[in-house]
Amino acid sequence: xxxxxxxxxxxxxxxxxxxxxxxxxxxxxxxxxxxxxxxxxxxxxxxxxxxxxxxxxxxxxxxxxxxxxxxxxxxxxxxxxxxxxxxxxxxxxxxxxxxxxxxxxxxxxxxxxxxxxxxxxxxxxxxxxxxxxxxxxxxxxxxxxxxxxxxxxxxxxxxxxxxxxxxxxxxxxxxxxxxxxxxxxxxxxxxxxxxxxxxxxxxxxxxxxxxxxxxxxxxxxxxxxxxxxxxxxxxxxxxxxxxxxxxxxxxxxxxxxxxxxxxxxxxxxxxxxxxxxxxxxxxxxxxxxxxxxxxxxxxxxxxxxxxxxxxxxxxxxxxxxxxxxxxxxxxxxxxxxxxxxxxxxxx
Ligand code: SF4
Numbered sequence: 001x002x003x004x005x006x007x008x009x010x011x012x013x014x015x016x017x018x019x020x021x022x023x024x025x026x027x028x029x030x031x032x033x034x035x036x037x038x039x040x041x042x043x044x045x046x047x048x049x050x051x052x053x054x055x056x057x058x059x060x061x062x063x064x065x066x067x068x069x070x071x072x073x074x075x076x077x078x079x080x081x082x083x084x085x086x087x088x089x090x091x092x093x094x095x096x097x098x099x100x101x102x103x104x105x106x107x108x109x110x111x112x113x114x115x116x117x118x119x120x121x122x123x124x125x126x127x128x129x130x131x132x133x134x135x136x137x138x139x140x141x142x143x144x145x146x147x148x149x150x151x152x153x154x155x156x157x158x159x160x161x162x163x164x165x166x167x168x169x170x171x172x173x174x175x176x177x178x179x180x181x182x183x184x185x186x187x188x189x190x191x192x193x194x195x196x197x198x199x200x201x202x203x204x205x206x207x208x209x210x211x212x213x214x215x216x217x218x219x220x221x222x223x224x225x226x227x228x229x230x231x232x233x234x235x236x237x238x239x240x241x242x243x244x245x246x247x248x249x250x251x252x253x254x255x256x257x258x259x260x261x262x263x264x265x266x267x268x269x270x271x272x273x274x275x276x277x278x279x280x281x282x283x284x285x286x287x288x289x290x291x292x293x294x295x296x297x298x299x300x301x302x303x304x305x306x307x308x309x310x311x312x313x314x315x316x317x318x319x320x321x322x323x324x325x326x327x328x329x330x331x332x333x334x335x336x337x338x339x340x341x342x343x344x345x346x347x
Contacts, residue, residue: 005173027127071255075337081254132162140191141189149219151220151221184201231261243323253338269290272307293306
């Protein structure tokens with residue numbers, strides 16, 4: 001196959017989307033955008049990106065940010081381990097590199113939360129280093145370009161595809177080439193539905209197009225079925241606000257806040273009241289109202305939520321809980337998107 005970079009770069013310079021982290025690709029900007037873009041669309045990321053940079057304009061500010069504020073800035077993006085790793089890495093960058101990301105692929109890769117793709121994106125786009133940045137878009141493009149049925153979720157296949165990506169990379173334009181491949185995958189060689197081969201600068205050399213196999217590529221391993229977890233919530237409101245609790249610092253939604261809830265259990269109203277009483281709460285005589293059922297899908301788990309809402313008299317919060325006013329829930333306590341269905345009741 002002839003080198004694809006001239007046609008690809010020409011297309012990229014004409015068709016690239018203007019994005020803030022592309023117009024001002026400092027290492028911090030590229031890093032932050034790539035972390036936010038994992039599992040999230042560009043259009044959804046942009047408001048978060050602007051807000052985050054306004055609050056934390058550089059790596060030292062990120063390193064020094066209080067946990068609650070950090071979670072609040074990330075609220076709605078999900079996958080909170082991303083922002084926790086971002087801060088862990090920022091602290092290391094301040095301690096080891098004077099607050100500036102190192103212009104070194106291996107050193108970037110050694111930082112928490114920075115994998116091969118993100119290290120490659122920062123190294124090539126911000127520092128111009130000739131390294132790969134291979135994400136799902138790039139794997140899809142190469143799978144089709146070479147009409148290769150290799151399962152792209154397998155490390156050996158990804159390695160082989162990465163070697164091909166590098167065969168075509170012009171070392172002096174590594175960042176543009178990597179971005180061009182990602183952009184082609186995002187805009188033309190699209191993941192859902194038919195690729196727009198009529199608009200593709202690589203159409204003439206594309207083997208899947210010639211073979212008529214674009215719809216079957218890329219090949220992916222079948223995802224494991226998600227574990228279904230019943231969850232029972234109690235939205236308990238007193239004159240001081242809602243009863244909330246911080247989740248443990250490790251595991252699912254670590255460190256975020258939640259209403260009273262029980263995982264792995266679908267409880268009836270009477271059982272919820274008994275559990276609340278056991279916590280030391282005086283639930284009075286008011287009948288609780290049923291909450292609408294809701295579902296939240298995590299990567300490997302699916303929460304099926306139900307529960308009750310009830311008002312109680314003023315009293316101190318049981319151990320491990322606090323009363324949080326609507327205003328505090330809006331501005332200070334990060335409630336994960338898993339409770340999206342109940343946020344109108346809480347906020
Ligand atoms: S010709 Fe079609 S299938 Fe091939 S790389 Fe271009 S958009 Fe993808």
